[in-house]
Amino acid sequence: MGITERKHQGKRNSRQAIIKAARKVFSQKGFNRATVEEITSQAKLSPGTLYLHFKNKEELYTFLSIAVLKRFSSKIKDIVGCAIPVEEKTERYFDLFMDVYDHDPNILINLFHLQSGEALHHLSDEVMQQLKKYSALAYGSVVSTIKEGIEAGVYINECPMALADIVWGSYAGVVLWVNSKHLLNDQKDFVKSTLKIAFRIILQGMKRK
Amino acid sequence: MGITERKHQGKRNSRQAIIKAARKVFSQKGFNRATVEEITSQAKLSPGTLYLHFKNKEELYTFLSIAVLKRFSSKIKDIVGCAIPVEEKTERYFDLFMDVYDHDPNILINLFHLQSGEALHHLSDEVMQQLKKYSALAYGSVVSTIKEGIEAGVYINECPMALADIVWGSYAGVVLWVNSKHLLNDQKDFVKSTLKIAFRIILQGMKRK
Amino acid sequence: MGITERKHQGKRNSRQAIIKAARKVFSQKGFNRATVEEITSQAKLSPGTLYLHFKNKEELYTFLSIAVLKRFSSKIKDIVGCAIPVEEKTERYFDLFMDVYDHDPNILINLFHLQSGEALHHLSDEVMQQLKKYSALAYGSVVSTIKEGIEAGVYINECPMALADIVWGSYAGVVLWVNSKHLLNDQKDFVKSTLKIAFRIILQGMKRK
Amino acid sequence: MGITERKHQGKRNSRQAIIKAARKVFSQKGFNRATVEEITSQAKLSPGTLYLHFKNKEELYTFLSIAVLKRFSSKIKDIVGCAIPVEEKTERYFDLFMDVYDHDPNILINLFHLQSGEALHHLSDEVMQQLKKYSALAYGSVVSTIKEGIEAGVYINECPMALADIVWGSYAGVVLWVNSKHLLNDQKDFVKSTLKIAFRIILQGMKRK
DNA sequence: AATGAATGAGGCTTCATTCAT
DNA sequence: GATGAATGAAGCCTCATTCAT
Structure with missing residues (x-):
């Protein structure tokens, strides 16, 4: 999926992608060993995006x-x-x-x-x-x-x-x-x-x- | 306890102090949020001392x-x-x-x-x-x-x-x-x-x- | 150089800055006495940046x-x-x-x-x-x-x-x-x-x- | 060799032991990776002894x-x-x-x-x-x-x-x-x-x- | 909305050196 | 003269978070 298309799918999409990735990564590694970088990269997003959705x-x-x-x-x-x-x-x-x-x-x-x-x-x-x-x-x-x-x-x-x-x-x-x-x-x-x-x-x- | 008394009691003592402090701090904070600094300072020792006893x-x-x-x-x-x-x-x-x-x-x-x-x-x-x-x-x-x-x-x-x-x-x-x-x-x-x-x-x- | 300008030039730039600074500091001090802090500060970057480019x-x-x-x-x-x-x-x-x-x-x-x-x-x-x-x-x-x-x-x-x-x-x-x-x-x-x-x-x- | 015997051999001996061990360890590891602990333990002495002979x-x-x-x-x-x-x-x-x-x-x-x-x-x-x-x-x-x-x-x-x-x-x-x-x-x-x-x-x- | 390079505080660990015995 | 437990400064490295684009 190109950047352009993703952008058009709105905020909802990236949020869901992060949630899905986070479930997976937190499960595998626990809170501390899970990194923001790993979660967002699994969601095919960049670290900064996480902070648009979560404090x-x-x-x-x-x-x-x-x-x-x-x-x-x-x-x-x-x-x-x-x-x-x-x-x-x-x-x-x-x-x-x-x-x-x-x-x-x-x-x-x-x-x-x-x-x-x-x-x-x-x-x-x-x-x-x-x-x-x-x-x-x-x-x-x-x-x-x-x-x-x-x-x-x-x-x-x-x-x-x-x-x-x-x-x-x-x-x-x-x-x-x-x-x-x-x-x-x-x-x-x-x-x-x-x-x-x-x-x-x-x-x-x-x-x- | 002053420095003098503690030193007199040999290596055993500092080990026990660390174990005791570690039990407490790990319990309160878990592995990740517990810091070496906190454990050793609660044991009234310096950080380096921990590594005399544990890898x-x-x-x-x-x-x-x-x-x-x-x-x-x-x-x-x-x-x-x-x-x-x-x-x-x-x-x-x-x-x-x-x-x-x-x-x-x-x-x-x-x-x-x-x-x-x-x-x-x-x-x-x-x-x-x-x-x-x-x-x-x-x-x-x-x-x-x-x-x-x-x-x-x-x-x-x-x-x-x-x-x-x-x-x-x-x-x-x-x-x-x-x-x-x-x-x-x-x-x-x-x-x-x-x-x-x-x-x-x-x-x-x-x-x- | 201000932060603005530097960021504009992308990751390449910080890499080159680090390489240049590292050459200088390693030469002057040798591997051991050269510190990451000194290298990166000479490159006008923070320590963490080094690890974006080198393990x-x-x-x-x-x-x-x-x-x-x-x-x-x-x-x-x-x-x-x-x-x-x-x-x-x-x-x-x-x-x-x-x-x-x-x-x-x-x-x-x-x-x-x-x-x-x-x-x-x-x-x-x-x-x-x-x-x-x-x-x-x-x-x-x-x-x-x-x-x-x-x-x-x-x-x-x-x-x-x-x-x-x-x-x-x-x-x-x-x-x-x-x-x-x-x-x-x-x-x-x-x-x-x-x-x-x-x-x-x-x-x-x-x-x- | 027991502690008692070594003590009777005077300062000269421990100094020579340190020098000999230091030659070996410095050669093998270089200045930085050679540790005082390793040198003195090879000399069958304790770290503090080194400082009786060298600043x-x-x-x-x-x-x-x-x-x-x-x-x-x-x-x-x-x-x-x-x-x-x-x-x-x-x-x-x-x-x-x-x-x-x-x-x-x-x-x-x-x-x-x-x-x-x-x-x-x-x-x-x-x-x-x-x-x-x-x-x-x-x-x-x-x-x-x-x-x-x-x-x-x-x-x-x-x-x-x-x-x-x-x-x-x-x-x-x-x-x-x-x-x-x-x-x-x-x-x-x-x-x-x-x-x-x-x-x-x-x-x-x-x-x- | 999204990026991602950069940050920098904070943590772990090492080890030369000291000092009470 | 010798000990060795303890020190603590100093260094490496990580990673959550920011911010200019």
């Missing part, structure tokens, strides 16, 4: 995480609102986790890094707000469903937040762990099957005897 | 991880060898995980980062060997106990390696997750109680009905 | 040497191919040595240092190949001409490689020696006149009686 | 050079004073050069580096004086013999200093050149035979026809 590297990174959280929280809200038994909701949660994983298996690593304190120091207030908002939404929905399950006598009687932490943490931990251990080309299926078992175990373990 | 920043980092793995794998081997029922072994594993956590709650973050590929590029062969050795030892022991449990009909009949990944990944994931979510001064007890629940859930879920 | 300090250094070798070997090949008597070829060699010296009297010091093992540890394969290639070309041409002279009964019957070593080593040695002994501003003419005598002596001495 | 690394380096110059100038003066024909003196010079080379083939590289400006910046006045004194003595003797040869009609009528530069520069240049080109284990004989030819050529070339 800095961190905000691009955070943007990717927020995107997942948005997707997540929106879908999870749908489930929470449904008039179906808790156990069926939980099944759907499982599908949702898998869906997110399919959509971008590595983006979860970003969310993790984000909270691990390696990034998050030069974010604008606006982005920070969004991050908190969607994070709270997604997390809150999980908590409320668990609470519902406890009240319904389905799940063990523990602090619902702790249980949500366990679900969420286990999910992310297992993905990261298996990912890093099995650096194969097609690890996606392997991770998914392990995740499937993990979920079954956790849900089984959370059930009141 | 570079990465090897210091890896050293910390290996130390945990060593501690872990040595204790875990003791448990594996015992002539006690699998379920009792699992109980002891739990104590061991807690013991490691008590000994240095943050060091696990290092192990995780280590495998995430953000570090590990300038390690000497010797250190790399050690890392692999102790990593395999610790992991292998968990796998063999799970296998024993499956054969004894106690645990569900799934790939033991997958189950080990789930145990290990969940543990690390929950620690990281809860740690990063609750950035309080005294989160240790909070994390531990969540971990306790997590273990109970997972063990319960792994049991054959 | 590291060593490759810049080597580049300068290869440039001379290229110039040298290309011209020397022309002479070798000519259908003229050996003695005339030798005359032209002399002119060539002087030409290289005129073009950059100090660059020979680089070649020397290069082989002395004080540099040459972080070169990329590509640069290393080039260095060897042009080095072999230049040296080989001298050897073949000497061989021709021996066979024609013009020069004494000694190992042609040894004779080439003597010609080359004497040339470089005399330049370095006179340069370092007479640290005057205008030593160029002095060196050249000494070189002229040296060549006359060596050629005379190499003749079969 | 700094440069002065140790210079000391080695001065030692050669001393040896050189003293022997050369003997030759100058002899009532023998110039041509015979020249023969003896040749033997002397070879003798120095045999005694320490690499020390000449030091002298060269010394003048190339990579060292020589932190010398005490006293050492600087010595360096100049013995340098002038050795060089002056060569010049005076050449002058004698010119006056006797043996050598071509050129500036005697230039001729001395050529002899000296060629010698050092050939050693360095051949040394660096043929990094073999037993290059000493190879260098010597090349030097022999070189001398023959230069002396022959200097003769008046």
Whole structure:
């Protein structure tokens, strides 16, 4: 594609190209080892262009995480609102986790890094707000469903937040762990099957005897 | 402590000071944002001193991880060898995980980062060997106990390696997750109680009905 | 020159500025005492710019040497191919040595240092190949001409490689020696006149009686 | 050798050990890449000991050079004073050069580096004086013999200093050149035979026809 | 909107030198 | 006289970011 054509496709296009490239590069290398130069060159753009769309590297990174959280929280809200038994909701949660994983298996690593304190120091207030908002939404929905399950006598009687932490943490931990251990080309299926078992175990373990 | 006293205590001391400071700084900031300057100044030493003890920043980092793995794998081997029922072994594993956590709650973050590929590029062969050795030892022991449990009909009949990944990944994931979510001064007890629940859930879920 | 003008001239310019400054600083201080900071500041650029053009300090250094070798070997090949008597070829060699010296009297010091093992540890394969290639070309041409002279009964019957070593080593040695002994501003003419005598002596001495 | 015994052998011993080790290490690595740590550990001493005998690394380096110059100038003066024909003196010079080379083939590289400006910046006045004194003595003797040869009609009528530069520069240049080109284990004989030819050529070339 | 050359702060690492023992 | 742990200045290099075009 020549420079001329690309220019005519407007700002939207370069933004999408950067987002796509960033997902890939951040996934492969993590936040620190990923360079702006590599991301933009994979997007067939120049470094300066990144800064037309994002305030800095961190905000691009955070943007990717927020995107997942948005997707997540929106879908999870749908489930929470449904008039179906808790156990069926939980099944759907499982599908949702898998869906997110399919959509971008590595983006979860970003969310993790984000909270691990390696990034998050030069974010604008606006982005920070969004991050908190969607994070709270997604997390809150999980908590409320668990609470519902406890009240319904389905799940063990523990602090619902702790249980949500366990679900969420286990999910992310297992993905990261298996990912890093099995650096194969097609690890996606392997991770998914392990995740499937993990979920079954956790849900089984959370059930009141 | 004055210069005089410190010097009197020999090389050992500065090494320990660096290890201690490194544990703290790496935990707080992660590998990349932790600087050699900060680690050594917290140890009340000058930057050059670090290199009397460690080849570079990465090897210091890896050293910390290996130390945990060593501690872990040595204790875990003791448990594996015992002539006690699998379920009792699992109980002891739990104590061991807690013991490691008590000994240095943050060091696990290092192990995780280590495998995430953000570090590990300038390690000497010797250190790399050690890392692999102790990593395999610790992991292998968990796998063999799970296998024993499956054969004894106690645990569900799934790939033991997958189950080990789930145990290990969940543990690390929950620690990281809860740690990063609750950035309080005294989160240790909070994390531990969540971990306790997590273990109970997972063990319960792994049991054959 | 203002920033505006310089930027307008593209990447080429900064490269040339660095090469020019590097020649000067390396000549004055040698490889080790020359600092990247000094080279780039003399080029009115910032340190980072050097690394847009050269992988590291060593490759810049080597580049300068290869440039001379290229110039040298290309011209020397022309002479070798000519259908003229050996003695005339030798005359032209002399002119060539002087030409290289005129073009950059100090660059020979680089070649020397290069082989002395004080540099040459972080070169990329590509640069290393080039260095060897042009080095072999230049040296080989001298050897073949000497061989021709021996066979024609013009020069004494000694190992042609040894004779080439003597010609080359004497040339470089005399330049370095006179340069370092007479640290005057205008030593160029002095060196050249000494070189002229040296060549006359060596050629005379190499003749079969 | 235990610490106790070494201590009883007095200062002289450690000084000699350092000198010996320094000759070796400087020869192998050049001034910059040779480290104080390596020199002293080869001498089975600790770094601090070097500074009991030499003000700094440069002065140790210079000391080695001065030692050669001393040896050189003293022997050369003997030759100058002899009532023998110039041509015979020249023969003896040749033997002397070879003798120095045999005694320490690499020390000449030091002298060269010394003048190339990579060292020589932190010398005490006293050492600087010595360096100049013995340098002038050795060089002056060569010049005076050449002058004698010119006056006797043996050598071509050129500036005697230039001729001395050529002899000296060629010698050092050939050693360095051949040394660096043929990094073999037993290059000493190879260098010597090349030097022999070189001398023959230069002396022959200097003769008046 | 896009470029990409240039920047320069900041980090890692080395190693000659010191000094308390 | 000797030690050797510790120092800390100095150097190389990276890379997120800027800005003139």
